[in-house]
Amino acid sequence: MPVTTTSEETCASDCPLKHNGCFAEGGPLAILWRKVTERKAGLAWDSAMAEIAKLPKLTLWRHNQAGDLPGIGNDIDVTAMRQLVRANKGKRGFTYTHKPMTADNSEAVIDAIGHGFTVNLSANDLAHADKLAELGIAPVVVVLPADQTRATTTPQGRKVAICPATISDNVTCVTCGLCALASRKSIIGFPAHGASKRKASVVALAA
Ligand code: SF4
16 A cells, blocks of 8 residues: 655644654654655655655555654645645545644645545544544544553543554455545544554553
């Protein structure tokens, strides 16, 4: 499945996983991500959008195995976001964001979903997942403690399904595709993984 990696300055300034359990900060992905951030690997934004636009119709692809929506820190760059949404036209792109849902950011996310590009709102714990779900603008995902590998519920009783790829070798995003379903009601939970999973587990338990 095609995936992109975006430079680190796009990450939300106040993401609690930043340097504190973010899975992308360890292993081979961290090496690639650093190179992209230092502009030693990858493509400029416009060229990357051109490549995405060339993907075959209905391609399932993931924007950002690391990094966040375009824009520095907490802000979404609306112009770049529109380019991204346009490039995805006819495909099944999806991504996740830790950026706060300010009025402007929410508008950009609603517009993206309305035009077929699925943005999942990333929650740091189950209580945060309830808050994001209450917004009613986008599907929600949540980081869970590493040992939470069974379906659970949020404090307000919303269902949280476990990402099947984290518990079965027979499932991949290509065979699952749940994160690309903007109409999805269930929250998807990701048990903390990677080199910093202990730190991420602590964040997930903050509720
Ligand atoms: S829930 Fe499905 S689409 Fe989402 S990350 Fe897991 S396997 Fe991939």
